[in-house]
Amino acid sequence: MLKKDISLLRCPYCGFSFHIHLEVEGDAKNIEYGTVYCRCDEFPIVYGILYLHKKRHKHIVSSLQSGNTAQALRYALPRYAQYVVTPTIVGSVGLAGIQMIIGFINNLTYYINRQRESESLLIFYPYMVVARQVKGKACVWLDIGSGIKHYYRALRKLHTRLQIISLEQSFLNIFLSRAIDPEKQKTMHICVDAGVGMCLKPKSADIVTCHDAFPFIARQKAVASYCTTMVKRTGIVSFASIPEHQYLSFRSAVNPIHRSLLKSYFPTPPTFIHEANLLSMMGQKTIDFSKVFIHDHDPVFRYMCMWPQVKKDAVYTNVIPKHFIQGKLPPWTKGPKFWQNIVY
Numbered sequence: 001m002l003k004k005d006i007s008l009l010r011c012p013y014c015g016f017s018f019h020i021h022l023e024v025e026g027d028a029k030n031i032e033y034g035t036v037y038c039r040c041d042e043f044p045i046v047y048g049i050l051y052l053h054k055k056r057h058k059h060i061v062s063s064l065q066s067g068n069t070a071q072a073l074r075y076a077l078p079r080y081a082q083y084v085v086t087p088t089i090v091g092s093v094g095l096a097g098i099q100m101i102i103g104f105i106n107n108l109t110y111y112i113n114r115q116r117e118s119e120s121l122l123i124f125y126p127y128m129v130v131a132r133q134v135k136g137k138a139c140v141w142l143d144i145g146s147g148i149k150h151y152y153r154a155l156r157k158l159h160t161r162l163q164i165i166s167l168e169q170s171f172l173n174i175f176l177s178r179a180i181d182p183e184k185q186k187t188m189h190i191c192v193d194a195g196v197g198m199c200l201k202p203k204s205a206d207i208v209t210c211h212d213a214f215p216f217i218a219r220q221k222a223v224a225s226y227c228t229t230m231v232k233r234t235g236i237v238s239f240a241s242i243p244e245h246q247y248l249s250f251r252s253a254v255n256p257i258h259r260s261l262l263k264s265y266f267p268t269p270p271t272f273i274h275e276a277n278l279l280s281m282m283g284q285k286t287i288d289f290s291k292v293f294i295h296d297h298d299p300v301f302r303y304m305c306m307w308p309q310v311k312k313d314a315v316y317t318n319v320i321p322k323h324f325i326q327g328k329l330p331p332w333t334k335g336p337k338f339w340q341n342i343v344y
């Protein structure tokens with residue numbers, strides 16, 4: 001984690017900024033292992049990841065205070081992965097090798113193959129909306145629930161002054177993400193549940209995305225409220241791949257949400273977008289969002305939501321690199337219903 005970037009962050013529990021306390025491993029600009037403090041607690045940085053869960057963090061801090069980085073990493077990882085997922089093993093066998101090794105315990109296939117699905121390209125759309133406003137300026141992007149694979153490198157090519165803050169609740173996912181990313185130091189990684197509080201000061205982000213992650217968050221109302229508070233007045237909040245109905249078994253922990261309810265979580269009405277129709281335009285030179293707006297009673301399997309509203313007459317330049325479009329799996333437009341009750 002770059003030292004200069006720490007000033008961008010806020011503690012989600014007390015709201016105050018962080019200061020460096022301990023530097024165990026790193027260099028003049030970067031901290032790989034160390035600790036930071038705010039007004040409520042001391043939190044560890046492990047393998048360049050700021051660990052903000054209030055679970056095992058004291059064990060990790062204590063390991064770092066005694067200079068034992070390997071033990072700190074073991075405390076941060078889930079128990080079953082502690083002795084398998086080490087930086088050396090990830091470096092030598094790669095992500096696919098790690099998946100084979102721990103696949104029998106925890107199946108990561110979905111996270112690793114997510115980029116094969118066209119839905120993964122939805123991450124480029126919110127950038128199209130603000131591209132003109134942020135051109136030539138520094139742009140802060142908070143990405144919630146980023147998983148293992150991402151398009152951060154491609155996004156940084158589109159916008160050289162892009163600062164990506166990647167927030168993810170699974171330490172294992174971020175660890176694997178950093179292990180395979182040659183530009184890992186350019187991304188700020190935070191390990192925390194998005195529902196506990198704001199990790200940036202109000203009105204400081206140009207883009208806030210929560211793609212393919214919002215349905216897995218329990219505290220959806222709180223997260224929507226934090227996102228709308230952290231984004232700048234000229235910025236955009238984007239949630240994607242939200243199902244309106246339960247289409248998987250309860251074991252999958254998907255929390256579908258109806259548009260009418262999600263709408264009530266925003267201070268002003270957002271724009272709802274038919275994401276399969278939006279993706280059908282992914283090869284076009286310009287994207288006319290007004291063609292894919294959905295209204296209260298339009299039936300839809302999965303939808304995308306942007307706040308504040310996307311202008312009706314705005315047509316944006318498509319920025320999705322062509323080589324990403326080829327070979328993508330088509331968007332998922334219907335799913336089985338394993339369970340249906342009065343709510344879903």
Ligand SMILES: [Zn+2]
Binds near residue numbers: 012013041
């Ligand atoms: Zn704090």
